[in-house]
Amino acid sequence: MKRAFPILAVLTALLLVYAFYQALWVAPTDALQGDVYRIIYYHVPSAWTAFLLFFINFIASVQYLANARPSTARAARWIVIAIGIIGFVAPFIPQVKQQLPTGMYPSSVATTFLIITGLYFVIGKYFVDQDLDVLAVTMAEVGVVFCSIVLVTGPIWARPVWGIWWAPGDIRLTSTLVLWLIYVSYLVLRRFSDSAQTQKLAAVLAVFGALDVPLVYFSIWFFRTQHPQPVIGGGGSMDPRMLHVLLISWMAFLCFAFLVCWSRYRLEKLRREVEEAEALESLLEPAGLAGPSSAVKTPLSRGSK
Amino acid sequence: MTNPLTAPRGAPIIAVSNLVKQFGRFTALRGVNAEFDAGKFYVILGDNGAGKTTLLRALAGLTDPSRGEISILGKKPHEASRDLGYMAHPSLLYDEMSGMENLLYFDKLYDIAGNSRCEQAIQAVGLDAELSRPVGKYSQGMRQRMSLARAILHDPKILFLDEPFSNVDLHSAREMVGLLKGMRDAGKTILVVTHQAALLEGTADEFVWMQAGQIVDRTNHLARGHLAPGDAPAGES
Amino acid sequence: MRSFWSIALATLTKDIRLEWRSKDALNAMLFFSLLVVVIFVFSFDPLAEESRHIVGGLVWVAFLFAAVVALNQTWARELRNQVLDAYRVSPAPANALFLAKAIGNFILVSLLEALMAPLFVIFYNLRVLGPAWQLIPVALLGTWALVVNGTFFAAMSLRTRSRELMLPLLLFPVSIPAVISMVAATTSILTGDDPAHFYIVLLLTYDVVFTTACLALFETVLQAE
Amino acid sequence: MNSIKFLYAAYIATWLIHGLYIGSLVRRYGRLRQQMKDLGRGK
Numbered sequence: 001m002k003r004a005f006p007i008l009a010v011l012t013a014l015l016l017v018y019a020f021y022q023a024l025w026v027a028p029t030d031a032l033q034g035d036v037y038r039i040i041y042y043h044v045p046s047a048w049t050a051f052l053l054f055f056i057n058f059i060a061s062v063q064y065l066a067n068a069r070p071s072t073a074r075a076a077r078w079i080v081i082a083i084g085i086i087g088f089v090a091p092f093i094p095q096v097k098q099q100l101p102t103g104m105y106p107s108s109v110a111t112t113f114l115i116i117t118g119l120y121f122v123i124g125k126y127f128v129d130q131d132l133d134v135l136a137v138t139m140a141e142v143g144v145v146f147c148s149i150v151l152v153t154g155p156i157w158a159r160p161v162w163g164i165w166w167a168p169g170d171i172r173l174t175s176t177l178v179l180w181l182i183y184v185s186y187l188v189l190r191r192f193s194d195s196a197q198t199q200k201l202a203a204v205l206a207v208f209g210a211l212d213v214p215l216v217y218f219s220i221w222f223f224r225t226q227h228p229q230p231v232i233g234g235g236g237s238m239d240p241r242m243l244h245v246l247l248i249s250w251m252a253f254l255c256f257a258f259l260v261c262w263s264r265y266r267l268e269k270l271r272r273e274v275e276e277a278e279a280l281e282s283l284l285e286p287a288g289l290a291g292p293s294s295a296v297k298t299p300l301s302r303g304s305k
Numbered sequence: 306m307t308n309p310l311t312a313p314r315g316a317p318i319i320a321v322s323n324l325v326k327q328f329g330r331f332t333a334l335r336g337v338n339a340e341f342d343a344g345k346f347y348v349i350l351g352d353n354g355a356g357k358t359t360l361l362r363a364l365a366g367l368t369d370p371s372r373g374e375i376s377i378l379g380k381k382p383h384e385a386s387r388d389l390g391y392m393a394h395p396s397l398l399y400d401e402m403s404g405m406e407n408l409l410y411f412d413k414l415y416d417i418a419g420n421s422r423c424e425q426a427i428q429a430v431g432l433d434a435e436l437s438r439p440v441g442k443y444s445q446g447m448r449q450r451m452s453l454a455r456a457i458l459h460d461p462k463i464l465f466l467d468e469p470f471s472n473v474d475l476h477s478a479r480e481m482v483g484l485l486k487g488m489r490d491a492g493k494t495i496l497v498v499t500h501q502a503a504l505l506e507g508t509a510d511e512f513v514w515m516q517a518g519q520i521v522d523r524t525n526h527l528a529r530g531h532l533a534p535g536d537a538p539a540g541e542s
Numbered sequence: 543m544r545s546f547w548s549i550a551l552a553t554l555t556k557d558i559r560l561e562w563r564s565k566d567a568l569n570a571m572l573f574f575s576l577l578v579v580v581i582f583v584f585s586f587d588p589l590a591e592e593s594r595h596i597v598g599g600l601v602w603v604a605f606l607f608a609a610v611v612a613l614n615q616t617w618a619r620e621l622r623n624q625v626l627d628a629y630r631v632s633p634a635p636a637n638a639l640f641l642a643k644a645i646g647n648f649i650l651v652s653l654l655e656a657l658m659a660p661l662f663v664i665f666y667n668l669r670v671l672g673p674a675w676q677l678i679p680v681a682l683l684g685t686w687a688l689v690v691n692g693t694f695f696a697a698m699s700l701r702t703r704s705r706e707l708m709l710p711l712l713l714f715p716v717s718i719p720a721v722i723s724m725v726a727a728t729t730s731i732l733t734g735d736d737p738a739h740f741y742i743v744l745l746l747t748y749d750v751v752f753t754t755a756c757l758a759l760f761e762t763v764l765q766a767e
Numbered sequence: 768m769n770s771i772k773f774l775y776a777a778y779i780a781t782w783l784i785h786g787l788y789i790g791s792l793v794r795r796y797g798r799l800r801q802q803m804k805d806l807g808r809g810k
Contacts, residue, residue, distance in 0.1 A: 020778075036770035039777040046781065065762065145788045152784065153777040160770035181715035188711055193702035197369075197766030201698055204759045208691075208716050211755055215719035215748050222740045223726060260789065267796055274802050279332050281806065365631050368767050383765075386633040397628040399619065401560050413552040414632035416545040455628065 005262070012255040019245075019252035027245040032161075039157040040242075045250035046149040047176060049257045053143035054179060054210075055116075059123050060136040061206035064199065067129050080120045087113025133199040134272070136206060137190065138264045140183050142257060147180040171220045178216045182209035318343040318463065318494050319364060324373035326359050333359040335518035336373070341496065343462070346489040348505050349498045351515035357498040358467055360515070364496065365391045365465045377463065385463075387415065390456035394468040396448045397455065400441030404451045405434055408458055415459035426454040431480060446477030453481060457488065464488065466497045470504060478504055502527055549634045553642035560619060561650070567615055568650070575608040575654045576661070583665040597666050598729030601659065602721060606688065608654040610713065613692035614706050616643055621700070626764075636761040644693040644756075651685050671734030680731070680738065683745040684724035687752065691716055694756040698763050720748050 023041035030037035066076035090096050091106035100109065127135050154173045155165040168174060186209060190202050238246070319341040326334040334356045341347055349357045362368040363375060366382030366389070377385040391397075398407045408423035427434040430450040440448060449469055456464060464485075470478040478501065486508045489495050497505065502512065506527050514522040561568055582600050587593070620626045629639055659681075662668065670677070692713050699708035727741035 034770060036774050038774055042778060042781045065759070068762070142788075145784060149781050149784050152780045156773050156777040156780065160773045178715065178718050181718070185711045185715050189698075189702065189708065192704065192708055197701065200762050200766050201701060204698070204762060205712065207759070208752070208755060211751050212716050212719060215744065215751070216722075219719040219722040219726075219741075219744055222744070223722065256785075260785075260792075263792060267792060267799070270799055271795075274799055274806065277806050278802070279327050362767075367627055367630055369765070386631055389631055391627065391631040393624060393627060395624040397623055397625050399556070399560060399625060400623065401563055401619075402556070406556075410552055410556050411628060411632070413549055414629065414634040416549075416633075 005259070008255070009259060012252070012259055015248075015252040015255055019249040022245045022248055027242055028239060030242075036157065036160050039153055041246060041249040043150060043153040043157055044246060045253040046146045046153070047172070048250055049253050050143050050146035050150060050176070050179075052254075053139045053146065053257065053261070054183060056119070056123065057136050057139035057143060057183075057206055058210040059120055060127065060132045060139065061203035061210075063120070063124055063127075064129060064132040064136065064203045065207065067132070068200075077121075077124075080117055084113055084117030087116070130272075131269075133203070134265060134268045136199075136203065137268055138261050140186050140206070142261050142264055144180065144183050144187065145260075146253075146257065147176060147183065150176050151180060169220070169223060171217060174220050175213065175216050179209075179213060182212060316343055317341065318378060319496075320374075320376045321360075321364070322374045324360070324363060324375060325371050326356075326363060326368060327371045333518055334363070334370075337518075337520055339513070339520055341494060343494050344489065344492050345494055345510045346485065346505070346508060347494075347496045347511050347513055348502050348509040349496060349513045349515060350500075350502050354517075355515040356518040357515050359518075361465050361467050361496065361498050365389055367391070387459065388462040390459070390461035390464040392449075392452050392456040392464070392466045392469055394471055396440065396452045398440045398448070398452060401439050403437045403439055404432065404443075404454070405436075407440060407451070408455060411455050411458055422458060422460075426458045427451070429457065430454045430484060444474075446473045449473050450477065450481060453484070462493060464493055464495045466495065466499075468499055469497060470499055470501045482508055546635055546638050549638040550642045550645075553639055554646055557619075557642065557646040558649070561646075567618075568653075571608065571612055571615075571650070571654060572657055574611050575604070575658050578604045578607050579658050579661045579665070583661075588666045593666050594668065594671075594732050595729060597662060597668060598727075598732055599725045601662050601728060602684065602724045604658055604662075605651070605655050605685070606714075606717075606721065608658065609651045609685070609688045609692060610710050612650050612654060613647060613689070613696050613713070614709055616647055616693055616696045617700055630765065636764045637757050639764070640693065640697070640756065640760040643697075644690050647689045647693050648686060651689055652681075655681065655685060668732065670732055672731040672738070673734075674731065676731050676738055676742065677728065679742055680724060680727045680745065683742065683749055684720060684727075687720035687724075687745060687748050688713070688717060690749070690753050690756055694760060694763070697760065701763075701766055716752075720745060723748065 019041070023038050027038065027041070029035055062076060063073075066072045088110045091100065091109040097106055100106065123132070123135070151173070154176075158164055158167060166173075186202060186205050189205055190198055193201055317340040319339075321337055321339045324334050324337040325332070337356070337360060349360065351357050359368060363370055364377065364382060366386060375382055378388060382389070398404075399410075402410070404427060405420070405423060408426060409420055412420070412423055424434040430453050432447060432450055432454065440451060443451065453466075453469065456466070466485075469481060473481070482504050485495055485497070489508075489510075497509075499505070502509075510525065512524050512527055513520055514524070582604055586596060586600060617626070620629075692709070695712040695716075696709050699705045699712060702708045723741040723744045727738040727745070730736045730738045730741070
């Protein structure tokens, strides 16, 4: 697998350059905003990627907490299956269908729920308890990086087009800000608490953060209907060619995010291995320890990457 | 205070199998294996950092082991909490409340209504139940004894005492040893972590020596055969 | 189930008795709240005509500060002599302790608010244009939203290095939707131009969601060691 | 049309943030290698 990293890195670089080219030259100029609207090709994909990473962090945290006991693990699995089924069926019910915002088709909602359920079980299979926590840390950290980009490019885009740096009424940007704050406090909690139970506390905070997101969305949504304000990026449908470039750009950023996450994951695993080795070394420190414990070879004796 | 013990005297009541506890990089316990019998009085010795307190806290269910198993009366420490009494160097009492008020509150945690038991516990440790002075104003010896009263309030089968005699005057310490001896004779299992092991020379059934996170020796007398000359047994406080 | 509530009640009465006995902590917090109000009054001109639009925000931010100071003291007494260990060794359920502490904090923070609110009315000579009675549910639900999460995060920050600093860092981001709702509801009631029903319902949802989450996860946090 | 400056600013900012983060990853990795070397020598 180590050989694949450089190949993937080159491919991703090519994809990023292609997306860059598409974004700046191929995509049509926007009638209203002129060329500055092209910030969308970096702003929106970063946001989608950040939300995806935070969502995986939430799933990993829920699994980490649920796996503490077999009974809760089974219960969690059944709940996810139930959510999956309800989410898959609900959008096709007429009353629910007209609730859906204009751009969303019932089929797309159904498939997203399917993907969510699938994601839960895929993560459950490939990541066992310690790895779940490593996955959670990785997703949170890289997610905060992408989220920071959204919060930087947002105002840079709003300034020339709407003459304002920040629109509190804009649901998406304000929700992203709150999400960013929640996950920064998540990282601060991890750094400040060094007790062996840090992982559990962080997982609990991740669950709290996730519960918070819909509430943030609704509190701002109503706030916006009372004081209509410009929405950064403008709502409504997009020119298909623009949408095409946006998706290319998102694919490129997703690959990039995958590579960054993967290296951060490996770094975290290595950090824990080193910490474990140092702990084991403190095990063998007192010379002449006649204790019954077998002489333990530090796991790092084999050559590292 | 005496009650027929379900586990016959001498049968193992506590079993610890390769218990490991790591606090981040520091390894407090490195594979402890031990069994403790019912109705016996154990003293756990060792210098600082040997893992005595961590072992006791793990047995009382206050610390989750990193690896390994603990079974008390056949159950996990959390499940056996009704039969466990825990006392530590800090008093585990509210300074602003009097001894009786403290016990009345902790009495409710064990769901045994009735302050008669509180009075009994206070008298058992040789204190006056009517004393209305807040615990904060007690002498160290009195505070430790009130803490012992709190630990035995619900008549537990097993007592975990962490440094019960530290900076307690000699007289009070000796009296507490007498109390513990009485409880052991009444059938309770007692584990004491202390640096003043000499106080318990005639009383304790077994001395458990710990070093660098492991049990290295178990003797029934304080004098250890192969004690390194430099390691004088912990002298009297 | 009966013992759950008797333990919770016993813990609550114990806390209230202790708070009543050594009133110094309470007086200090009351004085702090007074200071917060006075500083707000000096920094935001009370005579300005549109002060009615910003007072909602001022009131709740002042309450937030007072609440954080009170919440930081939640576990102070338990920490002094490691009394939490005695509770954790006992078979008493963790949630009984949590509810007792949360209700105790609720009473304490409401007390602080009861002192601060009239001061705001006096300094900003407020006249409520909208349905004034709706301020009561907003205040109750809003205070509980801060207190339930605050007690939980105070217990969580016990395990961290700088405890007083960690609590606001954990509490504020998660409380943003509650703060938005409280401030918007209060402002719309004060100015009376639009109904506050939506925000009151949102606050209720927030309280239900986070009270359940706290009760479900407090055991994990208390036993974390 | 100074708005183009904002476009470039946004793109540069994006890669600046990514660069800083990757830089921190590399630094952390270097520190880890150093720790592993110390471990090997049984410092």
